[in-house]
Amino acid sequence: MAAPALDHIVVAAESLDAGTDWLTARLGVSPLPGGKHPMMGTHNALWHLGGREYLELIAIDPDAPAPTRPRWFGLNRFSGPPRLVAWVARAHPLTAPQGSSVTEASRGDLRWRIAIPGSGVSAADGLAPLLIDWGHGPHPTDTMPDQGLSLTALTLTHPALPALALDDPRISTAIGPAHLSARLSTPLGEITL
Numbered sequence: 330m331a332a333p334a335l336d337h338i339v340v341a342a343e344s345l346d347a348g349t350d351w352l353t354a355r356l357g358v359s360p361l362p363g364g365k366h367p368m369m370g371t372h373n374a375l376w377h378l379g380g381r382e383y384l385e386l387i388a389i390d391p392d393a394p395a396p397t398r399p400r401w402f403g404l405n406r407f408s409g410p411p412r413l414v415a416w417v418a419r420a421h422p423l424t425a426p427q428g429s430s431v432t433e434a435s436r437g438d439l440r441w442r443i444a445i446p447g448s449g450v451s452a453a454d455g456l457a458p459l460l461i462d463w464g465h466g467p468h469p470t471d472t473m474p475d476q477g478l479s480l481t482a483l484t485l486t487h488p489a490l491p492a493l494a495l496d497d498p499r500i501s502t503a504i505g506p507a508h509l510s511a512r513l514s515t516p517l518g519e520i521t522l
Contacts, residue, residue: 333418357517377473399449423462454507
C-alpha cells in the first residue's frame with residue numbers, strides 16, 4: 330500500500346455565503362460548484378489547487394436535518410471566522426484509524442469512502458488527516474478547470490503529533506500549540522490560511 334497522498338484541505342465557516350466571500354477575497358478566484366452531504370447535514374464549495382488537489386469550503390447546511398452523529402471536521406462546535414480546520418489524504422485501500430468508521434457517500438458520478446472519527450474530529454486535535462478513498466471512479470478535480478491556485482506548504486503544529494507516513498515535501502511538522510496552516514500561491518500572490 331502506498332503512503333496516503335494529500336487530497337484536499339478544508340476551510341470551515343459558519344455559513345457557506347460568508348465563507349465564500351472570505352475565501353474569494355483572499356484567493357482572487359470564485360469557487361466552483363460543490364454540493365450537499367445529506368448524511369452530515371453540510372454543503373460545500375470548491376477551488377481547484379491543481380492536479381488532484383482542491384480546497385473545500387464546508388459549512389452546516391441550514392436546510393438539512395441534523396445528522397444522528399457528530400458532523401465531520403468538528404462543525405458541531407465550530408464558531409468564529411472562517412479558518413482552515415482539516416486536511417484529507419487519499420488512501421487506497423482505506424482502513425479506518427482507531428476511533429473512526431468508514432462511511433460510503435456519493436453525489437452524481439462521484440463515489441467515495443471516508444473514515445470519519447466518532448467525535449467528528451481527527452486525531453491530534455484535528456491535525457491528523459481524515460482518510461478518503463475515491464476507488465477507481467472519478468475524482469472531483471477531473472472536471473475542474475485550472476484556477477491558478479496551488480498549495481505550496483502545509484504545516485502541522487502540535488505539542489505531540491503522532492508520526493505520519495507521508496511522502497510530500499510540502500507537508501511539515503512543528504512543535505507548539507495545535508495549529509494548522511496552509512500556504513497557497515494565488516493570482517493575488519502568496520497567502521496563508
